[in-house]
Amino acid sequence: MLNEPVDSRISPIAIGDIGAKVEVHNGQHLKSTCTINKLDKMYVCGFRYHFANDVTESIDFTDYSSLTINLSVTGPNNNGSVRLQLTSFNDSYASKENVDTQKYQGVTLDNSVTPFAYNIPLVNFEVESWWLYRYNIGMRDSLAELDKVTGFVIVHNGFSAPGEYRISVNELMLEGRYLSVITAICVLLIFTFIIVVLLIARHRYMLKSQIELDVLTGVLNRSGMNSFLKRQLRRKRKRNTFGVIFIDIDDFKKVNDTYGHDFGDEILMTFGAHCKQFINSCLPPDSVSKLVRVSGDEFVVIVRTTDKSLIELLCRTLCESFESGLLTSIGNFSINISVGGAFGWPDEDGIDTLLKQADKAMYIAKQNGKNQWRVYGKNTS
Template identity: 25%
Template sequence: MFSDKNVKVIIGLFCLSIMAFLSHRLGIVDTSYPILINTNEKPKILINSIYVDANVDDKQGISIQCKLTKQEGYNFCGIGIPLTDGTRNNGLDLTKFNRLGAIIKYTTPSDKAKLKITFRNFNDTYSNLTDTVSLKFNSISYNPSLHELPVVIPFDALQVDNWWVEQYKVGFSDSQVELSNVSYLEILTDGMHTLGDYHIEIQCIVLYGQLITEANLLKLILLIWLITVIFLVTFQHNILKRMSITDSLTGLFNRQGISNWTNKKISSRVNRQKLYMFYLDLDDFKKVNDTYGHKVGDQLLKGFSQHIQNYLDCIENIQYSFARLSGDEFALVILGLKEGQIKNFAASLLCVWESPILLEEHEPYARASLGIAHLSEEINTFDELLARADSAMYYAKKDGKNRFKIFNQTVSQDIFFRKQTAEKIKNAIIQDKFYLNFMPIFDAKSLNMVSVEVLLRANDQTLQSIGPEVFIPIAEEYNLIKNIDLWVIEATFKQIKSEFSLLNLIPLIFCINISSVELHNPNFVKKLTELLELYQIKPQQIELEVTETSLVEADLMSVSTLQEINALGINLTLDDFGTGYTAFSQLINYPVSCLKIDKTFIDNLNSADKTKSTMIKAILSIAESYKLKTVGEGVEYYEQYSFLLEQGCDMIQGYFFCKPLSWENLKKSLNDPNQQKLRQEKIINLSKHSI
């Protein structure tokens, strides 16, 4: 699509075209050339036949007196007006003129007498300097008595005299009217058929024309339009091409731009040991957006990129390409650094953003993790190099953020391990080699089992040594988590339906973990609804758990998905609460009904540092304010249970009461009336020992 400037250019050119055409029609581009007839600088040539007496007076205009004395043969009388300095082959070019205007009075013995006007043109093809008659006769004859003065003669009416063509045996191509080198203008009588006096009085002769003909003007306008359109299309193409490789926010290359640049360098067979990729990812950028707003976040990204560019411009003997890939992710490709300089360069790069970035109203800090990879023989594309740098950056994040990691054998082995694990997960899904365990959740006061958390386990021997805490993140990385989520949900629904009678007598809520990926999956709620209807499951029997960290990057679509799930009648639990930096005030934005206090807070309740216990108290207090249920997970000791109960925690989950159970053992526990009593006795006995 053309830009506003291009549209303005086209409108302006259209207006100029119309103005040029109208100006031409109004005669603004007309030109004229008066032929000097009353000057002695160019002597006039009296022309007459043998039986004609003639004389000329050119003091005022030109007056030619002619007297036919004998009527025999072809007689003529007139004058030749030189249009040059006397050199016949150096005439005037009259091609830009299209008509002649003349005031010529002609008195004759007969009213039918005609006057002949001739432009004599010189051309080397048919003319001879020594022979005046060899100049071409471009002529027109007219009867002056039939025309008012001034008479206007169009050049289109001129014709080459036939007698001249025949006499000089001129070919067809040279027998056409030609006015490119006119030496003389002749005004003669066209035959004198009656004896007597003939008088020719020439008062004024003017040549009229146009600087450009209308046809040529139209051609010129069309040419200008063609050139302009080609220019605009080329210009627009270059703009679109530049836009396609440029990040609109920072003005840096985008992914396509840096990919093109890097692939050209790789194709040019640069020294592979001197090309390095740096993958930069800002740490905790979401906090900046949440704290200051997205406007400040955008300013921070621009300020961060400018800081890096300023630093890079100060380094000599390097070539670089810097790009914003997406969000808060950047890529830097450098050519010219030596292997021994990489660590120092990376450390210096980390120091660039040690100082706050000065913005309009704030001075936030930017922190970033770096992944570094160098071009090697087995790498042939930008994407392969980026994948290595991305993997190295992942490890820098794991090691504590705001540091760098160079891609090495350890990183390579881990990538291989994750790829292998992803393949094993895929096969396990296809071959149905997963099964479920169930972790009981108890009411903190009555110690009744009120719900169970559904846990995924692998039957496949290749995955048995790899726990869910390892293979679930890998499944998310390789886009397999959606299949796992649906498998867990459907397998749970099948178990519920198979034990319809038991669960009707002993109500139990099944808590199922779903990945943050589902919050951006437009088909998830639809599929969930279909499974509920297929297995005739009551929504009240199901509770879906999402981790608090999955809401760190929550957007409108995420919140909308949560609202759609809640609208089905399914409750939502926020798992691992306290680890995702969700502001307490933000809880009102999410349709959750329960908070799970993360195990890391409960593990350290007995430590001298009271920070964890203070945090738990704050979580429970806020939950009460928002009328949310709470679950303490990972409870392993009586003291932990006692503290949570005393602070008002609603439910307890952990090895202190029960480990994960198979479906069969869960049924036995539900059917055993003594289980609750045994738990209560355990609490009583432990409470006595703690006094």
């Protein structure tokens, strides 16, 4: 790994009032020299080496089991510690302009006897805690990432006497097993098969989403509602009762006429998200529900439940939930809704009768001044 010209890929590291330089001997041996005149603080000295001129280019270390390094440390004493760090680059946390943002994964080397060859299992490399704290790294990126190694860093610290210290790296070599050609082909075929299966499944899911989901709001459309009902009606339960809630945004045409259709679409998207979140928060765990956009500003909630009072509660609280308006791009926007509910058993036509009853209850709510709710058979006379 050190048998190519490397002058443009190495740089010294010096923390504190310290003189540091890095030299290349015979095109493959690296030597870092640190000169400390006075010990009055913590010093760190060493060098950084990149495998390529582009600091984002990397090598996959996961094909290997260990790393062997042959180095020597000389100086007034060897009481300090030497730390070997592997650096990794990933766009999610690192910047090409700042090499310090690359992930640092390190191990401490025993330099009590030098020179020495040290074989390090790659599983021993751990992400440096200082790097996690400095760049506020989240849990997802806090683990070692040895499939994108861009280079290595060697630093020496803990100096206990002034003078000149030298770290020489004579060899750095990866060791481990590799796949045979036949095994590699088998793995590739299996991987290809899995990719094809996943792509087919994803394609089917996307087609189903296009058919059954409303493009604007992301809730079910009429086709999706019919598929949901077919699945529910096939599941035999002790009581096969449903609640249906019809929702209409009052005077929605005025919103489009006054603010334009783009803002009207924003209202519908925000309205759908609000209704979905609110209804899910109100339902008990054993209830099954779906929100459906049946036309421009009309939505339907279908709830599989044995509790008729739950439908009345949802109708009332859903109306009340819009008293403070909707948060939009132009601020808090006031809207009102008219709601109609129905409860009962499905007939030979599914829940068409319940849909008509809920629609009628909603229409009566509108006739009585809007911004209110009605439940069929209770307050629709």
